[in-house]
Amino acid sequence: MKIKLFFILLLTGMGISVFAQNEGQEGIVFMENQPWSEVLQKAKEQNRLIFMDCYTVWCGPCKGLAKDIFPQKKVGDFFNANFVNAKYDMEKGDGKMLREKYKEYIIGFPTLLLIDQNGNVVHQMAGYHKADELIAGMKAGLEGKTLAAMQKKYESGARDFETIRDYVAALNGAFKKDEIRNILTDYLKIIPVEKLQDRDMWTLVGRYVVDPYSEAYRYVFDHIEKFQYRLDVDRYRLESQLEGGMSNAVKEIIEVTNRTTNPDTLKMMADRETRLREMLEKNTVKRFPTLLCKLTINDYRLKGDALGMYNMLNFADQLNILNYESAFRSATYRYIVCHVRDKKILNDCLKTLIALQDQESLAKSKLITQNYYDVIALTYEKLGQKVKAAEAKEKFEQLEKEKKAEMAKFFNLGEKDEK
Structure with a gap:
């Protein structure tokens, strides 16, 4: 009797257990x-x-x-x-x-x-x-509203808000970020800029307003307070977005004018700079003074005015305008050192470069440091101090080796983590 009761309880318990398991499977049945x-x-x-x-x-x-x-x-x-x-x-x-x-x-x-x-x-x-x-x-x-269907509809010429919204949603689900960027960048070119103040429209396209030469960018820049207060757009993020687009445009001007002497190209870059300066000089976005300073120094370089570059650099240092612009500062000092003969200016540059290198040496990782030793070596050479120039060159090469070694170690660790 006891054995029978045991098996009845066991079977009943099993039934309850199985039932509980089935009840617990509320998710997808695959x-x-x-x-x-x-x-x-x-x-x-x-x-x-x-x-x-x-x-x-x-x-x-x-x-x-x-x-x-x-x-x-x-x-x-x-x-x-x-x-x-x-x-x-x-x-x-x-x-x-x-x-x-x-x-x-x-x-x-x-x-x-x-x-x-x-x-x-x-x-x-x-x-x-x-x-x-x-x-x-x-x-x-x-x-x-499949990806294939929405793509077909888009390619047929449909450009209404609902089509763009649904197509972007399908692309986003498929993780096709590049296609989204291209579609919304093109869409920004055809919508009236006033539509950007519509909440649904801004939600769809707002993050892609990054081209400072575009009408949409200029509209957002001119009405930034309205976007902040009427649409509750995060002012810090919006300024960071505008600054990022402007920074890329300034970088392009500096890089292009550094590698070409073609008069037509230089004129095109000058025209673009004029358009950018109009916004930069209003100083309503964080780091715009930094970008304006970089353009001004680049203008002095185009004129061959190394002294003007030196004075502007000193002015920027007094106001801490060029913080986090190590590569640009290094290139600027290199140009100045190569084109001035005044030993006082060279010694002032040397003093600043050594201080900058000392500051870089405090960084925990060499991957994020700027190596000024090559410019320091060049300055010593211009001052006729060959021994110190050789020592600086050696330090430059050593630091570059250490950076490469740390880079290799970093990527090897990354590969191990993936495994």
């Missing part, structure tokens, strides 16, 4: 690494699309989806009701065949595909997505 033919057959029987998770065992984001996203009830409710769900390790079994079959869509892991009953990809996403993002992305695919 056909995992099962024959692809069976998945296709099930899709045909149920007249559904296939949701396929393409993963590998070493992929961190894949594990994140499997652990944190796929088990969620709201995710399971949506995917189990709408798709035949399958997942494959892309490095074994049918997964290897599917990786080859869909290689044009699998740009990395995880890749998430919607596939029709004939095995054709109709929608794709890539990377780790939060639950709501994943549901919204695949719901768009289910509703016909």
Whole structure:
């Protein structure tokens, strides 16, 4: 009797345990690494699309989806009701065949595909997505707003807000960032700039307003307070965005004028500089004084006025305008040292260069330091101090070797971490 009771309790407990396990499986129910033919057959029987998770065992984001996203009830409710769900390790079994079959869509892991009953990809996403993002992305695919459909619509000439928004959402889900940048940059050229003050429009295109020669950039610059207060745009981030675009434009002018003497090219750069200066001189964005100072020093260089460069550099140092511009300062000092004969100026440059190098030497990593020893050696040579020039050259070469060694160590560590 006791033995019977024991088995009854055991079986009852097992039943409760199994029931509890089934109750706990609220997430996506997958056909995992099962024959692809069976998945296709099930899709045909149920007249559904296939949701396929393409993963590998070493992929961190894949594990994140499997652990944190796929088990969620709201995710399971949506995917189990709408798709035949399958997942494959892309490095074994049918997964290897599917990786080859869909290689044009699998740009990395995880890749998430919607596939029709004939095995054709109709929608794709890539990377780790939060639950709501994943549901919204695949719901768009289910509703016909697939990446392929939106691309076709865009290529046919559709440029309304909804088309651009949905196309960008599909591209974002597929992790095609370069395409998004190109599409929204082009879109910015055709919309009235006043539309940028519309909240939905700004949310879509705002981060791509970075070209200081564009009408959109100028409009945002002129109305920065309105974007700050009316749209609650973060002023710090917006200024950083405008500064980043302006910095790239200034860098281009300096680099181009350093490597060419073509009069047409120089005139084009001068015209561009005039357009930039109009905004830079208003000083409404952080670091604009730094960029204006760099352009002014570059103008002196184009005139061959090394003394003007020297005086401007001293002025900038007094105001700490050129902090974090080590490479530019090094190039400027090199030009000055090469083109002045006044020993007082050379000695002043030497004193400053040594102080700058001492400051750089305090950095914990050599990867982020500027090596001024080559310019220091050049200055010693101009002053006729050959022994010290040779010592500085030796220090320059030694520091470069140390930087290369640290760089190699850094990348080797990175490779080990990946493994």
